[in-house]
Amino acid sequence: MSMIVPLDSQPDAAIERVLDAAFGPDRHGRTAYAIRDGMSWLPELSFAALDEDGGLIGTLQSWPVALVLEDGARMPLIMVGPVAVLPDRQMGGHGRAMMDAVVATARARATEPLMMIGDPEYYGRFWGFGAGDTWGWDAPGPFEKRRLLALSVDGRSIGGTGMLGPRIAVSA
Numbered sequence: 306m307s308m309i310v311p312l313d314s315q316p317d318a319a320i321e322r323v324l325d326a327a328f329g330p331d332r333h334g335r336t337a338y339a340i341r342d343g344m345s346w347l348p349e350l351s352f353a354a355l356d357e358d359g360g361l362i363g364t365l366q367s368w369p370v371a372l373v374l375e376d377g378a379r380m381p382l383i384m385v386g387p388v389a390v391l392p393d394r395q396m397g398g399h400g401r402a403m404m405d406a407v408v409a410t411a412r413a414r415a416t417e418p419l420m421m422i423g424d425p426e427y428y429g430r431f432w433g434f435g436a437g438d439t440w441g442w443d444a445p446g447p448f449e450k451r452r453l454l455a456l457s458v459d460g461r462s463i464g465g466t467g468m469l470g471p472r473i474a475v476s477a
């Protein structure tokens with residue numbers, strides 16, 4: 306069993322090592338990185354999985370993003386991911402434990418809807434993420450429609466047509 310702790314308890318270099326091991330060093334070109342370009346991850350919705358000795362074996366980060374609708378309005382969203390577990394520790398329940406933590410925390414806080422690019426066979430099966438509400442969404446890079454997933458945590462409807470991007474504060 307892993308222990309789940311806030312990600313900001315872990316050094317940045319250790320987090321980067323887990324991400325490189327899970328995704329490879331060329332991971333920065335992925336569309337998910339472009340969606341949250343320039344944003345910092347949200348400490349209250351980002352988690353680490355530790356082994357019995359306190360070693361870092363998994364990371365999950367969440368980011369403030371938005372869907373810019375056709376009329377220019379912005380629908381705030383929280384992008385979950387990357388979800389990463391060290392290759393030799395995968396399939397041990399660590400990904401599920403980190404995802405359980407972020408979904409439970411988001412529900413408890415009634416946050417903005419969660420979204421991610423990921424496998425529906427995993428994120429749909431365990432937490433109910435689906436691509437049904439994201440068909441009108443575009444992203445600043447290639448992606449598979451079926452892997453663009455969303456989950457409302459407070460019952461609000463999602464949907465909409467627009468372009469995903471970082472949640473840049475617009476000054477009044």
Ligand SMILES: CC(C)(COP(=O)(O)OP(=O)(O)OC[C@H]1O[C@@H](n2cnc3c(N)ncnc32)[C@H](O)[C@@H]1OP(=O)(O)O)[C@@H](O)C(=O)NCCC(=O)NCCS
Pocket residue numbers: 327328386387388389390391394395396397398399400401402422423424426427
């Ligand atoms: C995907 C990942 C986060 C899952 O975490 P994990 O700790 O290895 O997996 P868990 O132990 O929590 O879950 C295992 C279960 O989920 C299933 N599962 C895991 N990854 C899956 C996937 N990509 N698609 C479908 N099912 C998957 C397993 O078959 C297993 O099911 P079972 O319990 O019926 O046997 C992890 O394998 C990983 O880091 N992979 C490489 C990076 C990646 O692809 N990240 C996701 C994109 S953000």
